[in-house]
Amino acid sequence: MSVVVNDLRKNYGGIEAVRGVSFEIGAGEIFGLLGPNGAGKTTTVEILEGYRSRDAGSVTVLGEDPARAGRSWRERIGVVLQSSAMYQSLSVTESLAFFAGYYKHPRRVDEVVELVGLEEKKDAFVRTLSGGQKRRLDLGLALIGDPELVFLDEPTTGFDPEARRRAWDTIASLGELGKTVLLTTHYLDEAERLCDRVGVLRNGQIVALGRPAELTGALPPTEIRFRRDGQEVVFRTEEPTRVLHELTAEALAAGQELEALEVRRPSLEEVYLSLTQEEHE
Amino acid sequence: MRLFLHELRGELRIYTRSRELAFFTFLLPMILFLLLGFAYGDEEVGNLRGSDYLLAGTLGYGVIATAFAGLAIVLVIRREEGILKRLRSTPLPAPTYLTAVLVTTMIAFLVQAVCIVALGMAVFDASFPHRIGSLAIALVLGAISFAALGVGLTGLVRRAEGASAVVNAIYFPMLFISGSFFERNTFPGFLQAVADVLPLTYFIRLVTDIMLRGDEIWDRLGDVAVLAAWGLVGAVVATRRFRWVPHED
Numbered sequence: 001m002s003v004v005v006n007d008l009r010k011n012y013g014g015i016e017a018v019r020g021v022s023f024e025i026g027a028g029e030i031f032g033l034l035g036p037n038g039a040g041k042t043t044t045v046e047i048l049e050g051y052r053s054r055d056a057g058s059v060t061v062l063g064e065d066p067a068r069a070g071r072s073w074r075e076r077i078g079v080v081l082q083s084s085a086m087y088q089s090l091s092v093t094e095s096l097a098f099f100a101g102y103y104k105h106p107r108r109v110d111e112v113v114e115l116v117g118l119e120e121k122k123d124a125f126v127r128t129l130s131g132g133q134k135r136r137l138d139l140g141l142a143l144i145g146d147p148e149l150v151f152l153d154e155p156t157t158g159f160d161p162e163a164r165r166r167a168w169d170t171i172a173s174l175g176e177l178g179k180t181v182l183l184t185t186h187y188l189d190e191a192e193r194l195c196d197r198v199g200v201l202r203n204g205q206i207v208a209l210g211r212p213a214e215l216t217g218a219l220p221p222t223e224i225r226f227r228r229d230g231q232e233v234v235f236r237t238e239e240p241t242r243v244l245h246e247l248t249a250e251a252l253a254a255g256q257e258l259e260a261l262e263v264r265r266p267s268l269e270e271v272y273l274s275l276t277q278e279e280h281e
Numbered sequence: 282m283r284l285f286l287h288e289l290r291g292e293l294r295i296y297t298r299s300r301e302l303a304f305f306t307f308l309l310p311m312i313l314f315l316l317l318g319f320a321y322g323d324e325e326v327g328n329l330r331g332s333d334y335l336l337a338g339t340l341g342y343g344v345i346a347t348a349f350a351g352l353a354i355v356l357v358i359r360r361e362e363g364i365l366k367r368l369r370s371t372p373l374p375a376p377t378y379l380t381a382v383l384v385t386t387m388i389a390f391l392v393q394a395v396c397i398v399a400l401g402m403a404v405f406d407a408s409f410p411h412r413i414g415s416l417a418i419a420l421v422l423g424a425i426s427f428a429a430l431g432v433g434l435t436g437l438v439r440r441a442e443g444a445s446a447v448v449n450a451i452y453f454p455m456l457f458i459s460g461s462f463f464e465r466n467t468f469p470g471f472l473q474a475v476a477d478v479l480p481l482t483y484f485i486r487l488v489t490d491i492m493l494r495g496d497e498i499w500d501r502l503g504d505v506a507v508l509a510a511w512g513l514v515g516a517v518v519a520t521r522r523f524r525w526v527p528h529e530d
Binding site for chain 2: 049050051071072074075077078079081083084085086087089090094098099101102103104141145
């Protein structure tokens with residue numbers, strides 16, 4: 001296991017930001033923490049990165065406690081923070097070479113430039129880069145030390161759809177390189193597309209954990225909708241055949257039509273919304 | 282050591298590319314030296330030729346602009362933008378980073394000091410400084426003390442936008458009342474009393490006595506002690522209040 005988190009808790013001035021979170025990430029896995037803003041994603045990740053202390057619970061990242069881990073541990077991790085500040089007066093390759101010098105066995109600068117797709121901007125100063133290009137440099141700086149484990153905190157927030165697709169390709173390629181990845185996101189499609197497994201956070205707790213396909217099983221699998229007297233009626237059921245049979249039998253007996261009848265499985269989007277509903281109200 | 286030299290090279294590259302630092306901390310003291318020197322360089326100030334008095338005062342201006350103000354502003358901006366936080370996730374050890382930043386500041390100030398003295402000799406016919414060894418020690422001591430105060434100050438400033446304002450509000454009045462440009466006794470008594478505790482007052486006096494009056498540094502241990510004490514205060518605040526992560530959270 002690359003990451004083992006057990007009953008992690010963190011309070012800020014009496015408010016519980018993280019309330020007993022547990023999950024594991026296997027080596028080479030891409031794991032996503034999914035949830036709305038304020039759910040505790042960044043707090044959790046920053047405890048794993050060693051930036052924040054925890055109040056209770058145990059955390060093991062690459063075999064060490066991040067609160068006490070030292071230089072050799074930092075050789076093995078790469079971090080993309082939410083902010084992407086960098087020295088404005090260095091070029092892309094200068095920035096990468098500067099950071100490469102911090103590691104014992106860095107990747108080659110031109111390799112990383114290619115990996116994050118900044119070939120055309122490699123000699124440009126950081127201050128001339130667009131937001132998306134700066135974000136790609138962030139990823140490059142996190143990868144320059146050739147880490148085993150990469151943390152990505154909302155790697156595509158604020159991207160246009162094209163930039164997001166390109167970033168996804170890059171992140172997916174980390175999986176092919178055998179890296180373990182922990183990413184946070186509030187985009188469901190991102191989690192669905194990239195992650196081997198997802199933990200959904202709400203109010204500092206994990207409310208669902210599993211492969212994206214499994215999460216749809218967290219709700220009754222089938223939804224039956226129709227209109228009666230102008231009002232929408234929704235049944236969620238494990239036994240769609242029986243429920244549908246009863247409804248239609250009833251309607252036939254009464255000589256009525258089930259208006260706008262619909263039978264379907266909920267999408268991951270709906271699962272996510274129902275799981276994180278409290279934040280959206 | 283390899284890591285330190287790598288960091289130092291990078292810091293020097295970033296420093297030399299920063300136009301704001303080049304102007305406000307490096308060139309501006311020299312520009313004021315020239316302007317004030319033309320205005321009253323030939324008059325007598327504090328039993329010295331005006332331009333000689335200004336030469337020592339400008340070294341004081343240089344140390345506080347480069348080692349104190351410039352360093353404090355750069356570190357606050359790097360912290361609040363998240364650059365320091367990013368560095369903490371790399372294997373670069375914190376002491377290595379901070380030492381490289383301090384040595385960069387010191388190199389910048391020493392180059393500046395050489396330029397200021399050369400300017401004085403070229404334009405105002407200043408004589409080559411007496412006691413060059415003692416002067417070098419005094420300049421390094423001043424740079425270390427003011428840099429420590431600058432790092433300490435970063436612990437008291439919360440926002441990047443406010444950094445320049447706070448730093449300027451502290452160091453600009455200090456320049457005047459500590460006697461960088463005019464004799465201290467031209468100011469009212471309470472300002473002189475304030476100046477009597479400020480580190481810049483002692484730095485300028487130390488530099489004046491060594492460079493222009495021919496004292497050695499061990500003749501002026503009182504000034505050295507005050508300067509070192511201020512540096513220690515800065516270092517204590519720095520170790521207690523320095524932080525790597527921005528304030529937003």
